[in-house]
Amino acid sequence: MPFISTRGAEQVSAPEAIVRGIAPDGGLYAPVSLPRLTKEDFAALAGMDYASRAAHTLALLLDGFTEEELLPMARAAYSRFDCDKIAPVKALERNRYVLELFHGPTLAFKDMALQFLPWLMTASARKQGENREIAILTATSGDTGKAALEGFQDVPGTSVTVFYPQGGVSAVQEKQMVTSQGKNVHVCAVKGNFDDAQTGVKTLFGDPAFIEKMNALGKTLSSANSINLGRLAPQVAYYLSACAELLAQGNINWETGLNVCVPTGNFGNILAAWYAKRMGAPIKKLICASNRNDVLTDFIRTGIYDRVRPFHKTISPSMDILISSNLERFLLELAQGDTAQVNAWMKELKEQGRYEITDAQKAQLTDAFFGGFADDEATKKEIAALWREEHYLTDPHTGVAMEVGEQYRRETGDETPMLIVSTASPYKFAADVAQALSVEVNGDAFAAAQALEAATQVKAPKAVLALKDMPVLHTRVCEKDQMGQAVLEGFSD
Numbered sequence: 001m002p003f004i005s006t007r008g009a010e011q012v013s014a015p016e017a018i019v020r021g022i023a024p025d026g027g028l029y030a031p032v033s034l035p036r037l038t039k040e041d042f043a044a045l046a047g048m049d050y051a052s053r054a055a056h057t058l059a060l061l062l063d064g065f066t067e068e069e070l071l072p073m074a075r076a077a078y079s080r081f082d083c084d085k086i087a088p089v090k091a092l093e094r095n096r097y098v099l100e101l102f103h104g105p106t107l108a109f110k111d112m113a114l115q116f117l118p119w120l121m122t123a124s125a126r127k128q129g130e131n132r133e134i135a136i137l138t139a140t141s142g143d144t145g146k147a148a149l150e151g152f153q154d155v156p157g158t159s160v161t162v163f164y165p166q167g168g169v170s171a172v173q174e175k176q177m178v179t180s181q182g183k184n185v186h187v188c189a190v191k192g193n194f195d196d197a198q199t200g201v202k203t204l205f206g207d208p209a210f211i212e213k214m215n216a217l218g219k220t221l222s223s224a225n226s227i228n229l230g231r232l233a234p235q236v237a238y239y240l241s242a243c244a245e246l247l248a249q250g251n252i253n254w255e256t257g258l259n260v261c262v263p264t265g266n267f268g269n270i271l272a273a274w275y276a277k278r279m280g281a282p283i284k285k286l287i288c289a290s291n292r293n294d295v296l297t298d299f300i301r302t303g304i305y306d307r308v309r310p311f312h313k314t315i316s317p318s319m320d321i322l323i324s325s326n327l328e329r330f331l332l333e334l335a336q337g338d339t340a341q342v343n344a345w346m347k348e349l350k351e352q353g354r355y356e357i358t359d360a361q362k363a364q365l366t367d368a369f370f371g372g373f374a375d376d377e378a379t380k381k382e383i384a385a386l387w388r389e390e391h392y393l394t395d396p397h398t399g400v401a402m403e404v405g406e407q408y409r410r411e412t413g414d415e416t417p418m419l420i421v422s423t424a425s426p427y428k429f430a431a432d433v434a435q436a437l438s439v440e441v442n443g444d445a446f447a448a449a450q451a452l453e454a455a456t457q458v459k460a461p462k463a464v465l466a467l468k469d470m471p472v473l474h475t476r477v478c479e480k481d482q483m484g485q486a487v488l489e490g491f492s493d
């Protein structure tokens, strides 16, 4: 399957798209077409273990890779998960299911792709004859950073530099990042919010002087953000996996299918669900759940994307985003492949902070998606209700999705089975979860994790408790317009 930039016509292979990360014109690589799976294909998937399902999916999506080649990569990528099923589906009441994506080493769904990406990246570089070091630059709203640091740690021929918004991530997220080990890892706090960090990284990718300096050091840039095709492809796999399982167990049937509700920030996870739907998964409505940063809710309801609004810090920090990068890939579909149209929208977004789609496009958008948001108070209430009524402990990001899923059912009366995507371990955000459950905490995030464990008897992952005593190894802070310099300084430490 070849790929094109959302902003231009040049076609590239999957390995080239993965090594580049972002297209030279600033666009994202999107599939020219998608393969289609049949009912029988889903039955076959259900008979495989998770790594085989992933290898099978990626071989369908990425040209230049065979299933035989991908299988050992998938096995290695998912060898460090604390659950054999890797992405288990758990049943709740009232025809709701939870797809748990937080069983990887950094306790958030980013591991599903970022444990795989280094394998894809180094194999792609080999295929491309790329001998330079691949310098990964990544902006994080909290979870991508640690997952990238963990995934690329000491991977030969690569380095990784992570930028996170100073004061904009949870205590555990920050501790995870600043204690990262490995000779090739760099971490820097940015004086700004996530959008500033993300824009800063994107700017560096298009800055000839910076690229030249990196070149002189024998390095070529790539991205581990969800704009990288190598992030997106492994995410499609877990939707196909979940559908295959629910079909095989008779929990859903092929005709009625299921709705999928995703806690959304950069629109990467839910975009993967959209691709899974286009590949034949029996997915009906895609429910896009936002926190108080409700730019996507408004877009889905009005057809106007308007980032000019207050930025809210919430208890679901990985979704504190006003510029959802991956939406650009969906826009290409709304524009029926017209990259000039996507270019025009992105220019308007940059210059005026907003753009508007046509009525026909809006109809297409609302046919596929429902948008809703939950503020912190509603999210905590939902976390508490879920624990009280079903003894299911959930994190604030997933809590947003649970609440918006309920809103959807109330507003539409649509009782189709719903798959709610759970993106983080509750212990990664223990202080807020404890507060939601009125569990008393005396102390820091680690005390909160212990108190939460004592109150709920739900086991805290070792990875959280072990963090407490790990030494801080990264203390760099930079201004938002000094990120390039910070990258270069990192290499000379």
Ligand SMILES: *Cc1c(COP(=O)(O)O)cnc(C)c1O
Pocket: 108, 109, 110, 142, 143, 144, 226, 263, 264, 265, 266, 267, 268, 269, 270, 318, 319, 397, 398, 423, 424
């Ligand atoms: C990254 C993240 C999200 C948002 O996912 P997108 O792909 O950016 O929409 C939601 N929840 C958690 C816990 C995350 O880490």
